[in-house]
Amino acid sequence: MSDWTIGIIGGSGLYAIDELEDAQWIEINSPWGEPSDQILCGTIGHVRVRFLPRHGRGHPIIPGRIDARANIDALKRAGCTDILAISAVGSLSEELPPGRFVTVDQFIDNTKGRASTFFDNGFVAHVPFGDPVCSRLSKHIGKAVEKSGGDVTTGATYLAMEGPQFSTRAESKLYRHWGAEVIGMTGMPEAKLAREAELPYALLAMVTDWDSWRDDEATVDVAEIVAQMQKNSELAKKALVAFCKGLPKKRSPSPIDRALDDAVITAPDQHDRELMAKLDAVAGRLFRAR
Numbered sequence: 001m002s003d004w005t006i007g008i009i010g011g012s013g014l015y016a017i018d019e020l021e022d023a024q025w026i027e028i029n030s031p032w033g034e035p036s037d038q039i040l041c042g043t044i045g046h047v048r049v050r051f052l053p054r055h056g057r058g059h060p061i062i063p064g065r066i067d068a069r070a071n072i073d074a075l076k077r078a079g080c081t082d083i084l085a086i087s088a089v090g091s092l093s094e095e096l097p098p099g100r101f102v103t104v105d106q107f108i109d110n111t112k113g114r115a116s117t118f119f120d121n122g123f124v125a126h127v128p129f130g131d132p133v134c135s136r137l138s139k140h141i142g143k144a145v146e147k148s149g150g151d152v153t154t155g156a157t158y159l160a161m162e163g164p165q166f167s168t169r170a171e172s173k174l175y176r177h178w179g180a181e182v183i184g185m186t187g188m189p190e191a192k193l194a195r196e197a198e199l200p201y202a203l204l205a206m207v208t209d210w211d212s213w214r215d216d217e218a219t220v221d222v223a224e225i226v227a228q229m230q231k232n233s234e235l236a237k238k239a240l241v242a243f244c245k246g247l248p249k250k251r252s253p254s255p256i257d258r259a260l261d262d263a264v265i266t267a268p269d270q271h272d273r274e275l276m277a278k279l280d281a282v283a284g285r286l287f288r289a290r
């Protein structure tokens with residue numbers, strides 16, 4: 001076995017991975033709340049995999065109530081070194097038709113009222129987030145999709161909306177003006193929290209629809225998304241296997257593994273002990289180093 005432990009967060013349409021060897025669903029508790037489901041632990045080739053369905057098996061959880069803090073914390077507790085997230089997205093660009101896979105490299109966060117940080121009074125930290133995804137993981141998953149026969153576009157800006165309603169035509173056009181190229185309801189705050197937890201994160205988006213900006217076409221609905229997802233899901237699973245098998249045996253360190261090194265600004269004598277206890281998985285590396 002190598003030193004990679006890849007957390008895979010499955011989006012709409014991806015609730016398990018049959019290709020995992022020695023697979024077992026395991027309950028992981030988190031002090032941050034309830035993770036979306038148990039975590040499916042197993043291996044693919046030389047890589048340990050920890051799979052978590054973002055909306056839970058059977059999709060009972062609405063995007064705005066996904067406890068992303070609990071999910072990221074649980075994946076860290078499960079030993080993950082890196083996270084690959086999968087999402088269904090609408091297209092905001094003529095260049096990205098349904099069926100296309102996209103490696104996201106930027107985000108615009110337009111969600112509302114979601115808990116989007118592990119930090120608080122008594123332990124203030126500001127992680128760098130200008131480059132929100134891990135380019136190494138993005139490259140590996142992009143190559144794996146290509147190798148599996150999928151069309152992939154490298155680099156796109158993801159607009160995270162609150163939902164659960166889809167956008168109006170006016171909103172969809174506005175997001176295009178902002179420079180967004182794909183749209184979904186879950187990439188944020190997930191990506192922010194992965195960075196705070198020092199977990200390199202990449203997002204593979206599967207384009208399922210044109211969203212609502214095309215005047216001559218019907219606006220998006222769930223039936224259209226599910227139909228497209230069914231077409232894409234076999235290829236996505238094939239790509240996940242190729243991704244794990246394509247990772248080098250040795251995982252060289254990433255700067256994101258130490259994202260908190262210069263991020264904490266609160267003086268030690270002001271630290272909130274209760275909060276620090278909750279942060280044992282996310283930031284324990286810092287306390288243990290002292």
Ligand SMILES: CSC[C@H]1O[C@H](OP(=O)(O)O)[C@H](O)[C@@H]1O
Pocket residue numbers: 010011012013054055063086087088089184185186187222225
């Ligand atoms: C089922 S359509 C809308 C739903 O699909 C996307 O989910 P995910 O990102 O988990 O694949 C979108 O964000 C919405 O939650």
Ligand SMILES: Nc1ncnc2[nH]cnc12
Pocket residue numbers: 088089090091161166167183184185208209210211212220225
């Ligand atoms: N058009 C869309 N808007 C928001 N989330 C989505 N997920 C898939 N398609 C979407």
